[in-house]
Amino acid sequence: MPKQILVLGGGPAGGAVAIGLRRMGYPVTLVSEPRPFDAVEGISERVLAGLKGAGFYKALQTVAPASPRQVTWNGQTSAANTEHLIVRPVFDAALLQDLISHGIELVRGRIRRQLSADGRYVVEVETSDGTVECQGDFLVEARGRAAPASGIPRVQGSKTLSLLQYWQGPEGPARSAVQSFTEGWAWMAQRADGRRYLQLTLDAGSTELPAKQALGDWCRRHLERLEQAHPFIEGAEPVGDVHARISTPVLCERSAGDSWVRVGDAAMAVDPLSGNGIFQALSSALQAPAVVNTLLQSPERGELARHFHEQRIEGLFYRFARIGRDFYAQESQWPDQAFWRKRRSWPDNQPLHTDVIPQQVSIDRRPVVRDGIITEAEVVITPDQPLGIWHLNGIELAPLLRRVRAQPERSAGDVLNDALGDSRGTQLALWMSQQGWL
Numbered sequence: 144m145p146k147q148i149l150v151l152g153g154g155p156a157g158g159a160v161a162i163g164l165r166r167m168g169y170p171v172t173l174v175s176e177p178r179p180f181d182a183v184e185g186i187s188e189r190v191l192a193g194l195k196g197a198g199f200y201k202a203l204q205t206v207a208p209a210s211p212r213q214v215t216w217n218g219q220t221s222a223a224n225t226e227h228l229i230v231r232p233v234f235d236a237a238l239l240q241d242l243i244s245h246g247i248e249l250v251r252g253r254i255r256r257q258l259s260a261d262g263r264y265v266v267e268v269e270t271s272d273g274t275v276e277c278q279g280d281f282l283v284e285a286r287g288r289a290a291p292a293s294g295i296p297r298v299q300g301s302k303t304l305s306l307l308q309y310w311q312g313p314e315g316p317a318r319s320a321v322q323s324f325t326e327g328w329a330w331m332a333q334r335a336d337g338r339r340y341l342q343l344t345l346d347a348g349s350t351e352l353p354a355k356q357a358l359g360d361w362c363r364r365h366l367e368r369l370e371q372a373h374p375f376i377e378g379a380e381p382v383g384d385v386h387a388r389i390s391t392p393v394l395c396e397r398s399a400g401d402s403w404v405r406v407g408d409a410a411m412a413v414d415p416l417s418g419n420g421i422f423q424a425l426s427s428a429l430q431a432p433a434v435v436n437t438l439l440q441s442p443e444r445g446e447l448a449r450h451f452h453e454q455r456i457e458g459l460f461y462r463f464a465r466i467g468r469d470f471y472a473q474e475s476q477w478p479d480q481a482f483w484r485k486r487r488s489w490p491d492n493q494p495l496h497t498d499v500i501p502q503q504v505s506i507d508r509r510p511v512v513r514d515g516i517i518t519e520a521e522v523v524i525t526p527d528q529p530l531g532i533w534h535l536n537g538i539e540l541a542p543l544l545r546r547v548r549a550q551p552e553r554s555a556g557d558v559l560n561d562a563l564g565d566s567r568g569t570q571l572a573l574w575m576s577q578q579g580w581l
């Protein structure tokens with residue numbers, strides 16, 4: 144009898160793990176309630192590919208075509224970018240429809256309490272028909288930033304708050320814009336139907352905010368000072384209350400146990416500046432089914448699987464944190480303002496990329512995913528890729544690098560052509576040189 148999986152939270156991360164495990168043949172129950180607020184977010188082309196790979200076909204149909212994005216940063220404006228806007232309540236509702244199509248049991252409601260009984264996970268869920276209990280042998284925690292994390296040590300960046308105000312104006316082409324200002328940065332988006340989402344991201348520790356009822360005027364005053372905001376607010380009016388979202392970067396230092404994993408924002412949440420939240424949620428979730436499968440089918444490899452999961456979550460977190468740091472450091476107009484001072488040097492001063500030299504390249508065994516199970520394989524490790532590179536277009540790299548190193552008198556292309564039995568070796572030798580391996 145396959146073990147029952149219980150997934151808490153039906154955003155992109157919980158949904159992707161649920162589909163992945165269902166595809167492996169596990170019975171999956173997913174419990175979720177809609178987010179309590181409206182929001183628009185921007186995603187890139189590569190997220191579309193990730194959503195397709197994960198099986199979110201109905202959710203993909205709700206994504207708007209690419210629209211222009213203007214960025215004003217450090218006093219310079221660029222209009223080279225585009226992004227796809229998604230209306231989260233609509234996108235999230237379609238995502239739940241996808242789950243049903245994949246054969247996942249969906250329970251709509253608010254998780255009130257988590258209990259444990261006889262080694263099983265049990266949660267109490269408040270649904271529109273009353274309170275029900277849902278159970279599973281394995282728990283996937285994917286309730287986003289709202290997921291309880293008591294007892295789990297966490298790494299946190301500077302406390303950050305995003306204030307979101309909705310405006311309504313005439314219909315017009317969809318678009319978005321970003322602009323930095325003294326106390327933070329603004330992201331502004333307009334849907335084709337005239338609804339606008341104006342978001343100010345601020346340092347929660349140093350910004351003095353007014354009382355709740357005065358927040359709307361406070362946001363409006365700040366927006367009026369921003370040149371990029373003008374096209375969004377002219378001829379439009381705010382609608383409803385300001386909504387505050389916590390956007391502090393946070394990493395849970397434990398994200399897997401013998402019978403549970405955390406994925407998506409519940410495992411680590413990044414600064415919204417990178418616009419990569421959904422991408423990282425999917426990245427952490429796409430590898431998780433193999434981790435869960437290993438913990439359930441090959442418990443003797445449990446430590447390897449947990450290590451694999453936690454290392455990847457941590458790697459993603461620091462990569463996005465450093466991308467954010469470097470982008471914040473490009474803004475030099477207000478070096479003494481707390482917002483900018485704190486963010487341009489966090490989480491560390493390690494470069495995002497380092498030039499690799501052959502002496503730094505080694506071969507070692509590391510956990511990898513093979514046929515849905517975490518196992519160990521030889522990989523090539525560099526300062527840029529500490530978790531190692533296993534394959535390139537289906538070709539295992541470590542044995543080939545070893546062959547090249549064993550025959551220093553021959554050209555790498557010749558060695559690799561011989562090893563592969565065709566002329567792909569010449570291309571591969573060039574690639575290895577470009578990576579700094581040779």
Ligand SMILES: Cc1cc2nc3c(=O)[nH]c(=O)nc-3n(C[C@H](O)[C@H](O)[C@H](O)COP(=O)(O)OP(=O)(O)OC[C@H]3O[C@@H](n4cnc5c(N)ncnc54)[C@H](O)[C@@H]3O)c2cc1C
Pocket residue numbers: 151152153154155156157158174175176177178179183184185186235252253254255285286287288289290305388389390406407408409412413415418419420421422424
């Ligand atoms: C201000 C801000 C702006 C952002 N902008 C962008 C952007 O432009 N682009 C981008 O890619 N990312 C953006 N993000 C990040 C993005 O929202 C998240 O990274 C992403 O949604 C994480 O996916 P997830 O599945 O882990 O969690 P979520 O999408 O948060 O899903 C969690 C689900 O669990 C449900 N849930 C929570 N608690 C309970 C409970 N007790 N009972 C039942 N259900 C529950 C929630 O309602 C939700 O449906 C932004 C984040 C913030 C804070």
